[in-house]
Amino acid sequence: MAVVVIVGCGAMGSVYAGLMTDAGHAVHVVCRRGPHVEAIAARGLRVTGHSGDRTVVPAGAVRDAADVVxxxxxDLVVVATKAYDVAVxxxxxxxxxxxxxxVQTIQNGLGSPEVAAAELDPGRIAVGVVGGFGASLPEPGVAHHNGMEMVRFGPWDGLPAAQLEASAGIWRSSGFSVALYTDLGRMVWEKLxxxxxxxxxxxxxxxxxxxVLEDPDAWAVARACAEEAVAVATASGVTLDVGDPVEHVRRLGGAIPHARPSMLLDALARHRCEIDAINGAVAREGARLGVPTPVNDTVTRLVRARERTWLRPGAQPPGCDPA
Incomplete structure (x- = not known):
């Protein structure tokens, strides 16, 4: 039995916590969402969807990692917060x-390992990317996921291979298929x-x-975002190993057609989005390398503008949510 702490137990973190607890590990849940933590403490954590339907009782559930004793x-700390919360x-x-x-950092986009390494021993850190889950929190204490396609880790700065393998073993024992990488650039950009x-x-x-896949206008934008990201990755010296990248995106997306990405869920909940770590990161790296990224840049600016309508002090939520 391993001792595991999941810091940032939102939709994805709750899936990790639920399956790891079900496998017999002592999992401590950390989540700032009060109702979610209270529901877990009172009734346990329920995980439904691709992996089945189970309710488990984690070893602990608190709102701040500082309160974990x-x-x-x-043995394993998983930092599964949003990218902008990694430092804290x-x-x-x-x-x-x-x-x-x-310590595994699992965030969307670029930059999280560097932020974590400024706070913790870099030699303890593994970089993680996951995909194809389509996870959500339909109600406090309940997580749902549509799949579990991709779980990948690699050492950040000197983490011994044996310890990386041991951490992967915790995931594998909990039902996840894990691949380990030494080429972090390839690993991160294939997900990005x-x-x-x-x-x-x-x-x-x-x-x-x-x-998005079915709508010709939405797919034209999504495809252009992907193609620009591939161009930036190539200019960065990263070699992707997914065959035709656009078809790879279509295949992974087609496996979870009903899923709403976390950025959409954040927008619907009027939370801060991770646009700067994802489409914004593609645009920033493109500018640094001289690679044009007009679609990612436009999408980033539009999401920021939309986000400001609910993040501005005193702003009222818009009258209707997107369907």
Whole structure:
């Protein structure tokens, strides 16, 4: 049995926590959403969808990692917050990290490992990307997911291979198929191409992934976002290994047609979006490398403008949500 702390137990983090708890690991849940934590503490955590239907009781559920108390350092700490919360999350879980702890950062987009490494020992950090889950929180204490296509990890800065493998073993014992990478650029950009295609476009249109694939105008934008991301990755010296990248995006998206990417869910909930770490990151890297990214840049600016309608102090939520 491993001691695991999931910092950022939203939709994706709840799927991790539920399956790991079900496998017999001592999982501590950290989530800032009060109703979700309260429901887990009162009734347990229910995970439904692709992996089945189970209700489990984690070892603990708190709103701040600083409140997690362990008898020994954790074997695995998963930082599954939004990209903009990584610094605070990493700082809050420093007391849980020992000489053999693996800290996995799992965020969309670019930049999270660097942020975590400024707060924790870089030699403890593994970079993670996941995809094809289509996870959501239909109600407090309940997580649903449509698939579990991709779980990948690689060492950030000196993490021993044996410890990386041990952390992957925790995931595998919980029903996840895990691949380990040494080429972090390839690992991260293969996921970012998918994120760029669907995150901003679904946020702006309100369509599911399947809806974007079926709508010729929405797909034209999503495809252009993906193609620009591929061009930036190539200019960065990254070699993608997915065959035709656009068909790869279509295949992965087609496997979860009813899924709403997290950026769309954030917009519907009037939360801050991760646009700057995804489509915005493609645009920034493109500008740095001299690669034109007009579609990603436009999508980023439009999402920021839309986001400001509910993040501006005193702003009232718009009168209707996208369908």
């Amino acid at each position: 362990l008898d020994r350092p954790a 999350a990493a700082r809050s879980c420093a007391h849980l990290v020992g000489p053999d702890t693996v 191409v998918m994120n760029a295609a669907f995150s901003g476009p679904t946020c702006l249109t309100g369509l599911t992934i399947g809806g």
